[in-house]
Amino acid sequence: MPANLQIVLDNRPTGEASEANFRIAQTETPPLKDGHVLVRHHYLSLDPYMRGRMSESKSYAVPQPLGQVMQGGTVGEVVESRHPGYTPGDKVVGFGGWQHFSVADASQPGSLRKVDTTHVPLSHYLGAVGMPGVTAWYGLVKIIEPKAGNTLVVTAASGAVGSAFGALAKARGCRVVGVAGGEDKCRYVTEELGFDACIDYRTHPDASSIGKALDAACPDGIDGHFENVGGYIFDAVLDRMNAFGRIALCGLISGYDGQPIPLANPRALLVSRLRIEGFIVSEHMEVWPEALRELGGLVGSGKLRPRESVAQGLEAAPAAFIGLLKGRNFGKQLVKVI
């Protein structure tokens, strides 16, 4: 029963989330029951959806309980097993939370998944070849349904979801335009990820200004859009959608930390006969195997080169999470806990 450090949610944010919403706690890992597996985490995944769970308002997931370990995706290594399918040393993806160790009931389907780290580094199973990658895949393939030659836009393009979206869209013969914050991110998006263009929203502080940049980058208009951010960038994209365009609504991170940001001109949905659909990838488990196969192939072949921001040590998780909400990360935000 190793000692186990955890980050727990201490109190709910009023307005912006802050490090003071969290505290560190120490427990012991419980003894294993039949079918259970003890995992030592290597990396924790930090994801924008966690902000929603910190509040009690209506969201798609039950709120994160106060005083309990923050929930979240993890990769690690089996250290003890009472399940015949797992042996110490196995590399696994799970939902172990912000702590050093977790116990998973491996007899529950979906609770733990063994992964092969021959061609794909373990950490990427939390990003490009994990939930964020499948998120991009679902929005692209099942909602946007692009044709070769279509122009697609994605916000937060250098992030875990956006970067996977770009590679998947290029593989389908689309023109892909990213939106990201800062010169470095934009350079990575075009030079390393192979996007056709990237717009630095920091140099375009309003819808009219970013609209001109979109006009230049999308001379044939926009056929499909993958939205992670919301706010004025989304408004500018909506006004430039071609008839019958499709919008996969994955996130609205710009409005998570305060009042909701309105959509300025819903009439664009009508005028251009758009379809917009919100989704949560964990509700579409049927696509995961196919999506993960394609994403693993893209990473293995070097066509998708995901960036990671890695915070060191469990104690760094709260600050790294706040940074993620403010766009301070570059690529997938992880915490290395070993």
Place this chain on the structure above:
Amino acid sequence: MPANLQIVLDNRPTGEASEANFRIAQTETPPLKDGHVLVRHHYLSLDPYMRGRMSESKSYAVPQPLGQVMQGGTVGEVVESRHPGYTPGDKVVGFGGWQHFSVADASQPGSLRKVDTTHVPLSHYLGAVGMPGVTAWYGLVKIIEPKAGNTLVVTAASGAVGSAFGALAKARGCRVVGVAGGEDKCRYVTEELGFDACIDYRTHPDASSIGKALDAACPDGIDGHFENVGGYIFDAVLDRMNAFGRIALCGLISGYDGQPIPLANPRALLVSRLRIEGFIVSEHMEVWPEALRELGGLVGSGKLRPRESVAQGLEAAPAAFIGLLKGRNFGKQLVKVI
């Protein structure tokens, strides 16, 4: 060559549309070419979409040209024919515009359609058994795709589209809740159209107030919504949609006459994984025969009893149209020109 009175668009509105945007003009009907048919109009259709065409801003249709007859749907009677399929006396639906006579090229598919007035009065082919009815059908059947027992909401419930929507939804075993302006309209919606409930938005001037009324009328939440109006009513509906709800976006009339009205909380689309789709029924001609069959049956059997507001005389068209934009009509707004 009978003399022909017309209403033409004289100038474009700046802000609210007004009668001063129109003027009357006199012409003669041209001599008929082979394949052409001369129609004497009985009724003109007035529809909210016409407001969009009066402006030059981006819309789904080309703007109405200045100085030319206002375009729009018409029903009438063939008075002269050089097409073998049409004989004087035939009752026809067409797109003849705001004038007493029109010449249709009957050899063009879709330009003219003969109708049977045995069970369905001629005017209803501009409403329940015409474009507005098919609009309701498409949004319900192709976008909302309801299941029996679902709760559906429609705004402008007493109008041509809303009333057809209610009858079609009841025929599919749904609970249907209307929103309309005024006690009389609400009474008609529940007592004559058979809606399960109707909310008078005039007694609920903001999203919070109408939200409480929606909570009372939709105790199991809202599974599908058909939007004609936009603004705070739409905001209140969005916040009450059940997971995976569908929204058919047909119109946003509350914002047509000025600045676009924002959507207050797009996050609801994400939180409840909603799909919203804008559409224009004239782009889905493939559904018209099936939809018109069902609508004709509902009207013929008395299950759908459409109301009409009939303005008398061509000269009354502009004022009637402005009244329609302000919700002064009760049911389908027509102009009787004979």
